[in-house]
Amino acid sequence: MTNIFTMNQLLYHMTATEQVGALFLLVFGLLLTASITLFVRSLRNHADDAAGDAHRLNLNNLQGVLKTSWVMMGVFWVGWVSGDNVAIVLFALIAFFTLREFITLSPTRRGDHRSLVLAFFVVLPVQFALVAYQRFDLFTVFIPVYVFLAIPVVSALANDPQRFLERNAKLQWGIMVCVYGMSHVPALLLLDFPGYMGRNAFLVFFLVIVVQTCMLVQHFAAKRLARPPAAPAISKTFNWRSWWVGLLVAGLVGVLLTGITPFVPGQALAMALIACASGSLGHLVMKAIKRDRGITNWGGEGKSVTGAAGLLDRVDALCFAAPVFFHSIRWKFGL
Numbered sequence: 001m002t003n004i005f006t007m008n009q010l011l012y013h014m015t016a017t018e019q020v021g022a023l024f025l026l027v028f029g030l031l032l033t034a035s036i037t038l039f040v041r042s043l044r045n046h047a048d049d050a051a052g053d054a055h056r057l058n059l060n061n062l063q064g065v066l067k068t069s070w071v072m073m074g075v076f077w078v079g080w081v082s083g084d085n086v087a088i089v090l091f092a093l094i095a096f097f098t099l100r101e102f103i104t105l106s107p108t109r110r111g112d113h114r115s116l117v118l119a120f121f122v123v124l125p126v127q128f129a130l131v132a133y134q135r136f137d138l139f140t141v142f143i144p145v146y147v148f149l150a151i152p153v154v155s156a157l158a159n160d161p162q163r164f165l166e167r168n169a170k171l172q173w174g175i176m177v178c179v180y181g182m183s184h185v186p187a188l189l190l191l192d193f194p195g196y197m198g199r200n201a202f203l204v205f206f207l208v209i210v211v212q213t214c215m216l217v218q219h220f221a222a223k224r225l226a227r228p229p230a231a232p233a234i235s236k237t238f239n240w241r242s243w244w245v246g247l248l249v250a251g252l253v254g255v256l257l258t259g260i261t262p263f264v265p266g267q268a269l270a271m272a273l274i275a276c277a278s279g280s281l282g283h284l285v286m287k288a289i290k291r292d293r294g295i296t297n298w299g300g301e302g303k304s305v306t307g308a309a310g311l312l313d314r315v316d317a318l319c320f321a322a323p324v325f326f327h328s329i330r331w332k333f334g335l
Helices: 002-012 016-042 050-081 084-104 110-132 136-157 164-190 201-225 240-256 265-293 311-333
Strands: none
Touching: 016 050, 050 201, 050 311, 084 110, 084 164, 084 311, 110 136, 110 164, 136 164, 164 201, 164 265, 164 311, 201 240, 201 265, 201 311, 240 265, 265 311
């Protein structure tokens, strides 16, 4: 506890620039070390037998987790260096590519074209414009209320009743995850915390690092603990014991990062647990959707259908964690 207190005091007394420099060296140094280690391991030859196949599969899984970590850290870096307005535009582009991946790997009909145009070229830009103008009350209900009513109306006017409910539910779900969820990440940059001006990018960092820590620890714990999966038809690695281990370790990391947040340690722990629970369970939901679609990743056999290299695979947990984290902060602090 003394070491945690000392670390938080050190972070509190650093300037924002010093904090981001220290975190950059620590996090990207660890990622670079892990990438080099994994690359060296991949150079070793292994026999074409069951053990060799298992080793190569494990390496592929680790590479996927590592790529996700790089993307998630890149999300924070974008939020820090680009400024609020540019960050909002860049996150809107991420939402565009993830929604396109989701829709491309789902069946559509000619009657869906108007709804798709509405989703990509009206709903998405309006949602992020509401973020830019800090219209948080409307931003919160625009998609779940107005868009969810508008999409089926536009679809009905296309005069195509075949699989009407399924088609509209698919599009609404894609908008909710890819647009609504992702739009809450740049919204964190605009929250008005007293005495926290110019540091909101650290909220994005906090969110990204605790969620990714939870996912990493859960992945490795599942392999070590060898417990029966909770939902074997959806995920061979998800079980409740490894989930709790990932949650607790990420919560501890959240406490260690208290010094860069507007939280006290207890609040940091609670916010980390909330973000990690929603992100990890959301990741499981997205796995269920992929199983339903008959694919292993949104990139499609390692090749992205959008040119974004399976981006949705990298940010799906963040899409679920961000809105829960954002609204928990607003409720707790009355922002």
